[in-house]
Amino acid sequence: MNENKPVNKHNPNIATILSILFAGLGQLYNKRYLKGTSFIIVEIAFIITSLDFINLGLWGIRTLGTIPGEDHSIYLLVYGIVSILLLLIVGTLYVFNVKDARKQAIKIKNGWKAPRFSESIKEGYDKAFPYLMTGPGxxxxxxxVVFPLLFAIALAFTNYNLYNSPPRNLVEWVGFENFQKLFTVNLWKDTFLSVFSWTIVWTIVATSFQIILGLFLAVLVNDKRVKFKKTIRTILILPWAVPGFVSILIFAAMFNDQFGAINRDIIIPLFGGEGLPWLTDPFYTRIVLILIQTWLGYPFIFALFSGVLSSISNEWYEAADVDGATRWQKFRHITLPHILFATAPLLIIQYTTNFNNFNIIYLFNEGGPAIQGQNAGGTDILISWVYKLTFDMQEYSMAAAISLIIGLIVSVFAIFQFRRTSSFKEEGNM
Known part of the structure; x- marks a missing residue:
């Protein structure tokens, strides 16, 4: 007598539909009661505690308020962003709930049997442990990080400023108007082009100088003929030991037009006159800033390159000597490629850091001197201009728009350079 094998009628489609209707129902259908109950509790708690807040947040981010003096547009914008983040988090959990229910229903249909309660708890703990550890972080x-970034991006598309501040006034969405002002309105256009061009010059020249100086000194000190290497390295690295803001303030005093040591004790005794306008002429101020940044930045580069140079095998140089290579050829084909291969990411970081190097620009001369017809100083870079727009002029939306441009520039530059450099390739393919 032949007995037919019993057919498993467990339907994955039913589990999927139930989990879509309400989180956890699909798991209950699969007889995974603990997991199903957990999903149900989470969804009910979310509905009870957050539904009203999310409704308010979505209305607020869409309208930014309708009654001046009563609705606070910035609070509503914050509520809206938080609501969107909560919906994204809950939506991710909901998708996981649906996929989990369907996946387990398919396994059950194929003959899989759920483990006992104690085994399921142990298995669930093992799988969830990485998420439990990384979840709070x-x-x-x-x-x-994400919330402040989204808030800054949102502000860039509003008209939030000193004369349009809540709760007395309502903030409105203005689209790309702030970005258009940067390229069409004379005051903003002239200032933006001036500040942006100086920011690029500052980033490239100041960073390149500190890298070149650090490389030159590292190669020089690493030469076999140089004695007292430890003492020389200690002396060369001393500028790094002094806090940067202290050095900047000291240099600001030394280059003061009226009582600074540079003018009073060097320039005037040697050349006469009244000295150079270090703090009142943008050209001289920019030169000083580049020199100071070179002084402050080269010790790190020097230490970095010194470590790389000490790891290069002498056999390579000996082989080059046998082949009759000159000092320049050895530097070009052995030293420099190894240095760049090992330090390229850090050198890229040096450029991106100086692009947003607020400290030296603001502490030395607060971005000055003033320039007629512009609302930024002669040595302001984009980040210091954003600071002034935010705290001095209360042009919050314009500051957010410029911050967004800064972020895009730095991101594009970093991605491009990381893709072009060989720092992430295999050493054998260098």
Missing amino acids: LALLIFT
């Missing part, structure tokens, strides 16, 4: 990252 991820949540902190979302609300300390």
Whole structure:
């Protein structure tokens, strides 16, 4: 007598539909009661505690308020961004709930049997452990990094400024108007082009100088003929030991037009006159800033390159000597490629850091001197201009728009350079 094998009628489609209707129902259908109950509790708690807040947030980010003096547009914008983040987090969990229910239903249909309660708890703990450890950090990252970034991006598309501040006035969405002002309105256009061009010059020249100086000194000190290497390295690295802001303030005093040591004790005794306008002429101020940044930045580069040079095998240089290579050829084909291969990411970071190097620009002369017809100083870079727009002029939306441009420039530059450099290739393919 032949007995037919019993047919498993467990339907994955039913589990999928139930999990879509309400989180956890699909798991209950699969007889995964603990997991299903957990999903149900989470969804009910979310609906009870957050539904009203999310409704307010979505209305607020869409309208930014309708009654001046009563609705606070910035608060509503914050509520809206938080609501969107909460919806994204809950939506991700909901998608996971649906996929999990369908996946387990398919396994059950194919003959899989759920483990016992104690085994399922142990299995669930093992699988969830990485998420339990990274979950708090991820949540902190979302609300300390992603949220401020989204808030700044949103402000760039509003008209939030000193004369249009809530709660007395309502902030409105203005689209790309702030970006258009940067390229069409004379005051903003002239200032933006001037500040942007100086920012590029400052980034390239100051960073390149400190890299060149650090490389030159590292190669020089690493030469076999140089004695007292430890003493020389200690002396050369001393500028790095002094806090940067202290050095900047000292240099600001030394280059003061009226009482600074550079004019009073060097320029005037040697050349006469009243000295050079270090703080009142943008040309001289920019030169000083580049020199100071070179002084402050080269010790790190020097230490970095010194470590790389000490790891290069002498056999390579001996082989080059046998082939009759000159000092320049050895530097070009052995030393420099190894240095760039090992330090390219850090050198890129030096450029991106100086692009946003607020400290030296502001501490030395607060971005001055003033320039007629512009609302930025003669040595302001984009980040220091953003600071002034935010705290001095209360042009919050314009500051946010420029910050967005800064972020895009730095991101594009970093991605392009990382793709072009060989720092992420295999050493054998160098």
